[in-house]
Amino acid sequence: xxxxxxxxxxxxxxxxxxxxxxxxxxxxxxxxxxxxxxxxxxxxxxxxxxxxxxxxxxxxxxxxxxxxxxxxxxxxxxx
Numbered sequence: 001x002x003x004x005x006x007x008x009x010x011x012x013x014x015x016x017x018x019x020x021x022x023x024x025x026x027x028x029x030x031x032x033x034x035x036x037x038x039x040x041x042x043x044x045x046x047x048x049x050x051x052x053x054x055x056x057x058x059x060x061x062x063x064x065x066x067x068x069x070x071x072x073x074x075x076x077x078x079x
Contacts, residue, residue: 015067016066018032020074027078028076035064035066037073038060039071
């Protein structure tokens with residue numbers, strides 16, 4: 001994973017994972033499957049390694065109704 005390939009988008013408080021994905025691109029909204037979620041603080045504590053966040057049990061899969069929290073880092077799974 002190349003950390004320099006990530007970007008940030010501003011979303012409204014209370015948006016779901018699917019709505020947030022739609023901010024990036026309408027196809028992400030329409031073809032949303034799941035969101036891979038890890039909090040920024042947990043990623044930093046893992047030395048920037050997504051694999052280590054999985055090992056630590058702080059990386060998780062969330063559905064379309066998940067309410068995005070401040071500091072969440074999300075990778076969108078879509079079809």
